[in-house]
Amino acid sequence: MPLEVEGRFWQRVREGLSVADAACAAGVSESKARGWFVDRGGVMPEIGAHVRSRHLSLAERQRIEEMCRDRRPPAEIAAELGRHRSTISRELRRVQHDTKDRRSVRAMYRARAAQQDADTQSRRPKPAKLATNLVLRREVQDRLKQNHSPEQIARRLRVDFPDDPAMQVSHETIYQALYVQSRGALKRELTRHLRTGRRLRKPHRKEGERRGRIPGMVNISERPAEVADRAVPGHWEGDLIVGSVASNSAVGTLVERTSRFTILLHLPDGHLTEHVADAMAEAMAELPEHLRRSLTWDQGTEMNRHPLVAAATGLDIYFCDPHSPWQRGSNENTNGLLRQYLPKGSDLSFYGKGMLDQIAAELNSRPRKTLDWATPAEALTKIINEQTGIANTG
Numbered sequence: 001m002p003l004e005v006e007g008r009f010w011q012r013v014r015e016g017l018s019v020a021d022a023a024c025a026a027g028v029s030e031s032k033a034r035g036w037f038v039d040r041g042g043v044m045p046e047i048g049a050h051v052r053s054r055h056l057s058l059a060e061r062q063r064i065e066e067m068c069r070d071r072r073p074p075a076e077i078a079a080e081l082g083r084h085r086s087t088i089s090r091e092l093r094r095v096q097h098d099t100k101d102r103r104s105v106r107a108m109y110r111a112r113a114a115q116q117d118a119d120t121q122s123r124r125p126k127p128a129k130l131a132t133n134l135v136l137r138r139e140v141q142d143r144l145k146q147n148h149s150p151e152q153i154a155r156r157l158r159v160d161f162p163d164d165p166a167m168q169v170s171h172e173t174i175y176q177a178l179y180v181q182s183r184g185a186l187k188r189e190l191t192r193h194l195r196t197g198r199r200l201r202k203p204h205r206k207e208g209e210r211r212g213r214i215p216g217m218v219n220i221s222e223r224p225a226e227v228a229d230r231a232v233p234g235h236w237e238g239d240l241i242v243g244s245v246a247s248n249s250a251v252g253t254l255v256e257r258t259s260r261f262t263i264l265l266h267l268p269d270g271h272l273t274e275h276v277a278d279a280m281a282e283a284m285a286e287l288p289e290h291l292r293r294s295l296t297w298d299q300g301t302e303m304n305r306h307p308l309v310a311a312a313t314g315l316d317i318y319f320c321d322p323h324s325p326w327q328r329g330s331n332e333n334t335n336g337l338l339r340q341y342l343p344k345g346s347d348l349s350f351y352g353k354g355m356l357d358q359i360a361a362e363l364n365s366r367p368r369k370t371l372d373w374a375t376p377a378e379a380l381t382k383i384i385n386e387q388t389g390i391a392n393t394g
Contacts, residue, residue, distance in 0.1 A: 061111035234293035237331035243348035259379035281312035
């Protein structure tokens with residue numbers, strides 16, 4: 001894009017036009033114009049200031065070549081050109097694969113060769129590396145058949161071919177070659193060698209798109225400090241273990257933070273809010289009131305009607321931040337232990353209430369290092385006895 005075009009755009013903005021109207025007057029798309037705002041951090045250039053692209057020009061590269069011949073360091077070159085020093089360092093790395101000597105790198109820098117390389121790299125669409133490099137593609141295919149993950153393959157290729165960039169590829173490129181047929185090269189059948197085995201790749205949605213925000217929820221940041229240090233019993237963490245997609249089954253898990261005592265919720269009718277609330281109220285009915293203080297859950301849709309759960313159990317409910325399982329660390333650890341009994345992808349409706357009670361009892365009878373090798377059942381019994389003794393004394 002000629003720099004004069006961007007200059008015309010900024011001039012129209014100064015005259016009071018909106019971004020969309022200024023972009024139209026300058027002959028560029030609105031998205032391109034907004035990109036100029038982003039590149040400048042939202043700051044409009046001063047009147048008469050030289051509008052400069054975020055990409056190095058040939059004239060700047062020629063100046064870099066001259067200063068490299070004078071053995072000027074990258075930081076000094078950056079200061080003179082008014083660029084960030086990381087921009088200059090990246091530019092000099094265009095020839096770094098030819099030599100490991102930094103002084104030789106600067107001596108080898110040639111402006112026109114660097115400009116040609118930059119122009120080639122900026123062309124779109126770029127050819128897929130695994131589609132054009134047959135040797136690399138064969139190497140990746142062989143390692144996938146050995147059940148290596150794309151990340152393991154990408155990292156190992158750097159070790160096995162340290163001086164050959166043509167034989168190096170990122171794990172994201174491998175994933176795209178497997179799942180995006182337009183990126184081509186790798187057969188879709190190779191996905192069965194991946195750990196998940198899924199034939200479709202799940203999208204990485206943005207934080208706000210992950211799940212709908214739950215009305216009236218109270219964030220974990222507002223949870224009392226006494227919950228975090230585990231000094232006061234009666235604070236729980238909860239979640240759902242979900243079964244196979246076809247079965248649409250689930251089991252609720254509750255873990256008391258101080259004792260690590262686990263309760264499993266039988267959900268034979270489904271895992272909507274009302275089902276979870278009923279199962280939770282029934283499971284915790286026999287616990288004394290001082291062991292029903294709060295519950296921390298993730299932002300799952302099963303808690304959309306959390307006031308119903310709060311009314312049924314008497315618990316204050318707090319919600320974790322999205323993508324933050326460590327905020328329910330005890331529950332996450334327990335869910336991992338439960339997978340020994342409730343395998344992933346299985347139909348959890350097979351497990352009746354009696355079976356779940358037996359699994360919970362076995363888990364609660366395991367000695368825990370964090371409890372100084374006491375069991376969760378022993379720790380909870382001790383808490384109840386201590387609280388009962390205090391009440392009787394009072």
